[in-house]
Amino acid sequence: MGDDPFKSKEDRLGIFIRKLLSHSRLSTDDQQAIASLPFSLRRLEPNEYILREGDLAKVCPVLLSGFAYRQKTSADGGRQIVALKIPGDALDFQSLYVDIADHNLQALTPVELAVFAQKDFEALVAPRPNIARAIIVDILIEGSISREWLLNIGRRNALGRLAHLLCELYYRVQQIALEEVGAFEFPLTQEQLADLLGLTPVHINRTIKILEKEGAVKRVSRRLTIGDVDTLRRIADFSDVYLHRTLDSLV
Amino acid sequence: MPRYYFHVCDGTQEIDEQGHELADDLAARREAVHYCCGLLGDDPDLLLADENLRINVTAEDGHLRFAIVLNAISVDWQPGTRAENQRLTDTQR
Known part of the structure; x- marks a missing residue:
């Protein structure tokens, strides 16, 4: 880039x-x-x-x-x-x-x-x-x-919480990228995800496994990528309104 | 740092194949307690469904180092009639 x-x-x-x-x-x-x-x-x-x-x-x-x-x-x-x-x-x-x-x-x-x-x-x-x-x-x-x-940390369970964060990151990166970022690799380790989501690393690992089983994410060794974004979105109950992705235009 | 594995048993068994590096047994015990609280905070039915939740912490050699065992006791329980007890004994056979 x-x-x-x-x-x-x-x-x-x-x-x-x-x-x-x-x-x-x-x-x-x-x-x-x-x-x-x-x-x-x-x-x-x-x-x-x-x-x-x-x-x-x-x-x-x-x-x-x-x-x-x-x-x-x-x-x-x-x-x-x-x-x-x-x-x-x-x-x-x-x-x-x-x-x-x-x-x-x-x-x-x-x-x-x-x-x-x-x-x-x-x-x-x-x-x-x-x-x-x-x-x-x-x-x-x-x-x-x-x-x-x-809201995510205070009120969503671990599965929704992780799915929501990954969904947000995917949409933000996709918005700014010039090409499709389907194979985008999430840059956070399990420890960093734990420090972000207020969960323990062990709990993060379990939650990733559930998302993996659902097909929402894929894991190759320790790297995490998107599996099926629609599944991830459904699990996260994700709406992108709060990202205010409204414009892509010039005056 | 030694690696510890955190297995969740609540009727079914969720085996932790990845494990986590932690400073020592004490750190692993604390992690297990935090993990247990996190799981139950998320989903109280994990305990209520089978009235039992167990987290087994093993070391790299596969031996159990620590376990958390939680039981929920329902007050609905009462001794059944003689016929009900007989039926239960029969189905368990």
Whole structure:
């Protein structure tokens, strides 16, 4: 996805602009303004920190390839993964509006980031209300996803809970990909799924086995892929309204 | 780290073939208790259907290291009539 060394820097931002266009209208001029912002490329290994709780953010990183997660930790060391970010996602729009990072942000897989200076982003947004609106919409959709996760963890049983998460991830990745991602491999280990869904790893393993038996997922060694998305959707009782996947158009 | 296997027995047997690496026996016991709570929180019928739920934790050598055994006792039980008892004995034969 972002690994082609012959891609120009502007081309690399294509996935980010596609992400914004999936929920907001931006003129060609707005899109060009984003594409011509200066940024540096940064590569990180799994679990490397992008942002730490308490940090004062000066940059605005965007995920070009790979997956990242937000996590918070309780005093006794329990870790809760509170958000998953996929290629194309901006990782810290929040810090454009509030100063201090309230959570940790880490690479889940090897990632490639486009790192913008916050002040460049602020200067970009000031005269361009459509981009400012797109940023707010992006933040609101993350809030909507958080609410769905709260319902998921608080009220769905393990089977529905896991199925719902996998369904969401599949639809989010499919939305941003240019081709069919049927064989998309879920990037989370059983331990990470446990920390995200509030279950034990043993329970996650049992639940994967049930989904596998139903044909909803396939497992090759430790890698998990989609089996039948309709079955997964039925088990999860999934509706994508909360993802607000409304637009795919230009003005 | 040693690998532990968590098998669920509630009338049928669910054998854990993958297992999980945990620091020691104590960590495996705690995991078993959390697992049991998770299963019952999800589906109380797992215990109620057969009035029995058991989680057997084995080590890599296949030997039992720990087990959780839960029983639910129904107050509906009462001694049957002589004829009913005879019928039960006959069907068990």
